[in-house]
Amino acid sequence: MKNNIYDNYCEITFDSKSENEGFARVVAASFCTGLDPTLEEISDIKTAVSEAVTNAIVHGYNNGPGEISMKCMILDGIFTVIVHDDGVGIDNIHRAMEPLFTTKPEMERSGMGFSFMEAFMDELKVESAKNKGTTITMKKRIGAQV
Amino acid sequence: MKNNIYDNYCEITFDSKSENEGFARVVAASFCTGLDPTLEEISDIKTAVSEAVTNAIVHGYNNGPGEISMKCMILDGIFTVIVHDDGVGIDNIHRAMEPLFTTKPEMERSGMGFSFMEAFMDELKVESAKNKGTTITMKKRIGAQV
Amino acid sequence: MEREGEVFTSEEMERQRMDYIYMVSKGCLIISLNAELDHHLAEEMRHVIDGIIDKRGVYRIIIDFSKIDFMDSAGIGLIMGRYKKIRDYGDISIVGANESIQRILLISGLHKIVHIYENLNQAMNHQKGGHNEK
Amino acid sequence: MEREGEVFTSEEMERQRMDYIYMVSKGCLIISLNAELDHHLAEEMRHVIDGIIDKRGVYRIIIDFSKIDFMDSAGIGLIMGRYKKIRDYGDISIVGANESIQRILLISGLHKIVHIYENLNQAMNHQKGGHNEK
Numbered sequence: 001m002k003n004n005i006y007d008n009y010c011e012i013t014f015d016s017k018s019e020n021e022g023f024a025r026v027v028a029a030s031f032c033t034g035l036d037p038t039l040e041e042i043s044d045i046k047t048a049v050s051e052a053v054t055n056a057i058v059h060g061y062n063n064g065p066g067e068i069s070m071k072c073m074i075l076d077g078i079f080t081v082i083v084h085d086d087g088v089g090i091d092n093i094h095r096a097m098e099p100l101f102t103t104k105p106e107m108e109r110s111g112m113g114f115s116f117m118e119a120f121m122d123e124l125k126v127e128s129a130k131n132k133g134t135t136i137t138m139k140k141r142i143g144a145q146v
Numbered sequence: 147m148k149n150n151i152y153d154n155y156c157e158i159t160f161d162s163k164s165e166n167e168g169f170a171r172v173v174a175a176s177f178c179t180g181l182d183p184t185l186e187e188i189s190d191i192k193t194a195v196s197e198a199v200t201n202a203i204v205h206g207y208n209n210g211p212g213e214i215s216m217k218c219m220i221l222d223g224i225f226t227v228i229v230h231d232d233g234v235g236i237d238n239i240h241r242a243m244e245p246l247f248t249t250k251p252e253m254e255r256s257g258m259g260f261s262f263m264e265a266f267m268d269e270l271k272v273e274s275a276k277n278k279g280t281t282i283t284m285k286k287r288i289g290a291q292v
Numbered sequence: 293m294e295r296e297g298e299v300f301t302s303e304e305m306e307r308q309r310m311d312y313i314y315m316v317s318k319g320c321l322i323i324s325l326n327a328e329l330d331h332h333l334a335e336e337m338r339h340v341i342d343g344i345i346d347k348r349g350v351y352r353i354i355i356d357f358s359k360i361d362f363m364d365s366a367g368i369g370l371i372m373g374r375y376k377k378i379r380d381y382g383d384i385s386i387v388g389a390n391e392s393i394q395r396i397l398l399i400s401g402l403h404k405i406v407h408i409y410e411n412l413n414q415a416m417n418h419q420k421g422g423h424n425e426k
Numbered sequence: 427m428e429r430e431g432e433v434f435t436s437e438e439m440e441r442q443r444m445d446y447i448y449m450v451s452k453g454c455l456i457i458s459l460n461a462e463l464d465h466h467l468a469e470e471m472r473h474v475i476d477g478i479i480d481k482r483g484v485y486r487i488i489i490d491f492s493k494i495d496f497m498d499s500a501g502i503g504l505i506m507g508r509y510k511k512i513r514d515y516g517d518i519s520i521v522g523a524n525e526s527i528q529r530i531l532l533i534s535g536l537h538k539i540v541h542i543y544e545n546l547n548q549a550m551n552h553q554k555g556g557h558n559e560k
């Protein structure tokens with residue numbers, strides 16, 4: 001995809017492996033540095049990205065092989081990140097987003113992933129359907145306090 | 147592209163903008179952390195990636211708009227990075243690779259980019275032709291001293 | 293015989309030294325984190341920790357966050373899991389959490405069930421106090 | 427009137443404070459780098475530096491690398507460019523370069539045309555020495 005719209009754009013695909021969770025956080029955080037984010041804003045973005053990518057690995061691909069894509073863009077001070085997996089998808093999105101709801105308590109998932117994404121970003125959109133993969137879109141204004 | 151071959155794989159595309167030079171370095175360095183690289187190895191990789199990506203921006207796209215792709219892969223302790231641009235391409239690869247040769251002295255290019263890529267990586271391959279873009283492939287064994 | 297403050301140096305531990313170090317002393321397990329506490333690290337840690345709890349009769353766990361600045365909901369899961377395991381006879385303390393980790397503890401409600409101290413010394417002193425009172 | 431060790435605080439400089447700071451004192455320009463010296467930063471710096479050299483009669487440039495750990499061939503180009511500009515009447519010193527930056531200086535041959543000191547103090551003392559000898 002050619003970028004004619006955004007101030008800056010990047011697209012990354014990587015293996016669905018837990019060791020890439022930290023990698024995805026670094027990519028997103030480092031992509032934002034041009035916006036001169038505060039430490040708190042970086043931390044918020046890292047948390048939200050970590051939750052979305054971990055969910056793709058743990059739930060989407062059930063800890064098996066797969067490919068995750070992440071798009072980052074910046075437009076007028078707003079950072080957007082889209083995390084996508086082609087995994088099992090979410091049956092009931094409304095229920096999935098309830099605080100503390102998890103389908104993997106045996107893996108010590110706390111069910112707080114979506115709550116954190118909502119708490120730390122300005123906008124959260126979840127698109128998914130059974131066996132259709134999952135796309136998480138999150139936005140956050142950077143440097144809003146100025 | 148699905149990865150069935152490599153121990154870890156990622157592919158990233160980003161805008162041809164000088165602010166993304168640092169971003170590309172962080173992506174490559176951070177992708178390697180799983181191999182437990184030494185500080186020197188990280189520094190080598192950052193330098194080589196910086197040279198290749200800067201060349202894509204400065205020479206490939208002449209500081210204008212464009213898209214750069216970078217693929218990183220790990221197999222058996224060997225890190226491979228492929229930097230590609232769809233820019234003007236290189237007419238005479240042999241001459242371009244000569245130390246101190248540069249077509250942009252007025253931009254204070256030192257002509258040392260390819261020398262650094264060769265010095266800091268184990269392998270360097272340059273594929274290019276006029277108006278056909280440029281693909282730089284570099285390999286480095288990580289943790290070789292063990 | 294158990295030496296006080298014994299540091300594990302089995303091969304497994306050596307390998308993981310980069311990500312976390314632990315130490316067992318008188319029923320107290322001190323875990324010092326060196327890498328961001330996410331799902332990847334949590335998965336690596338939980339079986340190790342549970343093994344130690346069972347084998348060494350641990351009833352106090354202190355997790356030292358002072359060297360790291362990131363934890364996500366997988367860290368909450370890890371702490372909750374250990375809490376459930378030892379809550380009947382022991383407790384969990386968290387030390388050295390920076391602002392953003394404190395925020396995570398707060399939003400998750402974890403601050404209500406674990407003790408939070410500024411640093412390791414405070415946590416250790418407080419535990420001694422607790423012992424004496426009994 | 428020029429105060430000694432004056433630090434520029436024009437708007438332009440404030441904006442760039444994150445990446446580098448500079449200071450001019452008695453014909454000596456000290457540049458302290460805060461961000462990795464690549465093509466992006468070099469492009470930003472070279473016009474600013476050349477403006478200062480011309481306006482303030484700078485004949486000595488000291489670049490302080492102690493806060494950064496990365497430079498690539500664009501940094502070489504930046505230093506070479508300034509060297510060509512002032513070599514007839516001045517010189518360039520580099521201080522605080524870590525091992526990997528020193529390696530870059532060596533491979534590029536730059537170590538033969540610039541002075542290399544461990545820290546700012548050494549470079550300043552040496553320059554004073556130079557002055558006295560004349």
Ligand SMILES: Nc1ncnc2c1ncn2[C@@H]1O[C@H](COP(=O)(O)OP(=O)(O)O)[C@@H](O)[C@H]1O
Nearest residue numbers: 055056059060096102103109110111113114134
């Ligand atoms: N990418 C995904 N693919 C499939 N299911 C998902 C995905 N993300 C979330 N879910 C579902 O939504 C539930 C809630 O997610 P979340 O709030 O992050 O909690 P947790 O990950 O701790 O279970 C998950 O347990 C899972 O069933």
Ligand SMILES: Nc1ncnc2c1ncn2[C@@H]1O[C@H](COP(=O)(O)OP(=O)(O)O)[C@@H](O)[C@H]1O
Nearest residue numbers: 201202205206242248249255256257259260280
């Ligand atoms: N991606 C590219 N696209 C087009 N030309 C390139 C590319 N990379 C290198 N070149 C050519 O090769 C020459 C030598 O490159 P290099 O050794 O990196 O030195 P420098 O970038 O300092 O000029 C460049 O001056 C340019 O003409």
